[in-house]
Amino acid sequence: MGDYFQTIVDLDATEQDAARLGAGLLDWLIADGIVSAERTDCVLDNDGYGNAPGPDYAKAVDDPEPVELWSNGLHVATGRTVFDSGQGEAGAATCPLCATEIRLVDDTWCPVDSAWAPFAGRLDAWANGGEGVVECPSCRRPSGIDRWSWEDDYYACGQLGLTFWNWAELTYGFEQEVRRRLGGHRTVTLRGKL
Ligand SMILES: [Zn+2]
Structure with missing residues (x-):
């Protein structure tokens, strides 16, 4: 078995306001008991340090079964980041200007080099x-x-992302509250596995 994660990525946060917005969200999550204030060894990124589930973490999820894996924390990432869904492949990308969907895999879900050509190296270039x-x-x-969208939100380019490790599915209401606290920014939620 692997470790599942969900990452809520803010698509509108700028480099200047990402840290402030991230800190504001973390303050709210701690105040509401959704995560612990103490940073402990509980995530699989960020050198392992994040905020473990708080006493009221079930407010954020659909199925409040206790999380028993040690990697069950929240990591708030700020700064220019290409977030991805871990295993698997991106199925398609959609142009922000004409909304054409470009298929990136064949029928056996293998990446098609010719379809990928216009995108080659671009994610790294943006990240740098x-x-x-x-x-x-x-x-x-x-x-x-960073303006292209990806099937199943496989990738997202952003300045702020909240990754929840091994939590049950975050509720629509919770994601809506996150967006509200981000000033109505657009978000996408990546769901992946390592
Ligand atoms: Zn186009």
């Missing part, structure tokens, strides 16, 4: 501070890879 410009194979117009 560049624009990662992709020329859309359909409309031929350029746009930053």
